[in-house]
Amino acid sequence: MRPKPEGGQAAHVYVCGGARFASRVLETIKLIFRRYERCSAAQANEKLYRLTGAGRLAQEIHGGARPAAPSSRRYDYSEIAQHNDEANGYWIAIEGVVYDVSELLHLHPGGRRILQLYAGMDATEGFARAHAGRADVEAARERYRIGLVRSPVFDDHAAIVEGPTGPVAVDRSSAYRAFVSALQLVVEMQNALAADQSLQTERVGRSDDARERTPYKLLRALETHQRFSASYLSVLASETLPGLWQISQGLLFPDASRAWMKEALECASQSEHAQQSADRIDRVAVAFESFKLDPRTLELVHALERLDRELLASLKAELTCALRELERPQQSSGADVRLACERIAALVRRYQSELTRTVCRNCRSSL
Numbered sequence: 001m002r003p004k005p006e007g008g009q010a011a012h013v014y015v016c017g018g019a020r021f022a023s024r025v026l027e028t029i030k031l032i033f034r035r036y037e038r039c040s041a042a043q044a045n046e047k048l049y050r051l052t053g054a055g056r057l058a059q060e061i062h063g064g065a066r067p068a069a070p071s072s073r074r075y076d077y078s079e080i081a082q083h084n085d086e087a088n089g090y091w092i093a094i095e096g097v098v099y100d101v102s103e104l105l106h107l108h109p110g111g112r113r114i115l116q117l118y119a120g121m122d123a124t125e126g127f128a129r130a131h132a133g134r135a136d137v138e139a140a141r142e143r144y145r146i147g148l149v150r151s152p153v154f155d156d157h158a159a160i161v162e163g164p165t166g167p168v169a170v171d172r173s174s175a176y177r178a179f180v181s182a183l184q185l186v187v188e189m190q191n192a193l194a195a196d197q198s199l200q201t202e203r204v205g206r207s208d209d210a211r212e213r214t215p216y217k218l219l220r221a222l223e224t225h226q227r228f229s230a231s232y233l234s235v236l237a238s239e240t241l242p243g244l245w246q247i248s249q250g251l252l253f254p255d256a257s258r259a260w261m262k263e264a265l266e267c268a269s270q271s272e273h274a275q276q277s278a279d280r281i282d283r284v285a286v287a288f289e290s291f292k293l294d295p296r297t298l299e300l301v302h303a304l305e306r307l308d309r310e311l312l313a314s315l316k317a318e319l320t321c322a323l324r325e326l327e328r329p330q331q332s333s334g335a336d337v338r339l340a341c342e343r344i345a346a347l348v349r350r351y352q353s354e355l356t357r358t359v360c361r362n363c364r365s366s367l
Helices: 019-036 043-052 112-118 124-131 134-142 172-201 215-250 260-269 270-286 293-327 335-362
Strands: 013-017 057-061 091-093 095-101 145-149 158-163 166-171
Touching: 013 019, 019 043, 019 134, 091 124, 095 134, 112 172, 134 145, 145 215, 158 215, 166 172, 166 215, 172 215, 172 293, 215 260, 215 270, 215 293, 215 335, 260 335, 270 293, 270 335, 293 335
Parallel strands: 013 057
Antiparallel strands: 091 095, 095 145, 158 166
16 A cells, blocks of 8 residues: 555555445554554554545445444533634534544545534534435444534523514523524634635645745735634624623623623724724735835734634633533523623723734834
8 A cells, every 4th residue: 555656556445335344444454554564543544644635545435334323422512612623623513413523534535624614513504515315425424423412401481682673582592592603603713714824834836835924825814814804703793792692681681781792892893993903904905015025014914813813712712601501401590601791792802902002013103
């Protein structure tokens, strides 16, 4: 199986059979690498991935064989959401079943990017669009099954809150679904931002150094931040987070102001300083030829990338805290959910303050 430049015959491997059979074949190939190449488990995995990347390993997995026995372990959405990066691995949920696709990322025929975009999320709709009616794909995914999504049971406590079109009744299951949706939206934004920012460590031209921050990459990085601000942050601040607060406030802490979150976020995002910062970044992007060689432009880009990543990571942590309170078997009093919501508003305010300081420090005073 060694490539010809290394003295091998560059063998091709075709695996055809059920999910369990395919798993055993792949594990055997890795065992061969470890035994005869005298390499570690991680190195054997890498060799298997390179074999796939070179087009010398193909699989056709069908449903005729019995799939692996399903795991009975249950996972909350708050836990699934943590698995969307290299450090924690990559999980997805499809039709209530949880899959660890960390290895599949390297073997997926469509490339790793599509799985990374769905990591930490419910990928049912995306899977159906891409693989509807594919029995072989249905069988293949069983190799990566690790358990089921847990469905919490709630009491029948309900309240009337003001919705977009008038008063609506909400209960704890409504609040739970709203926080699941908000957390998955933030995870989706994390995945999309990571995909956009990955350009900065890739080769654009054949002779490029992948680590070099070329003018082209810097301009794309500025555009990524502008998209983050105009699309991601604006949706969170104007729709998602105020909606969460309204549901939670009406159900769990009715003594609080219904409009508090909306007013707090508007104050942060529509302040004079926030508008000035956005305008100055826009002017740098528009007149980029004048700024591309200024070392402060690189510093600005680094800072914007860090701030955007950290905001999403912090929002994800607070939404996870709130969701875990709602997932608990013992019904939450609402105090911890309220604290998490208040910390979320503080995170957005701090982000805008740090963004203003960053822009003032790294943009020419003439802007």
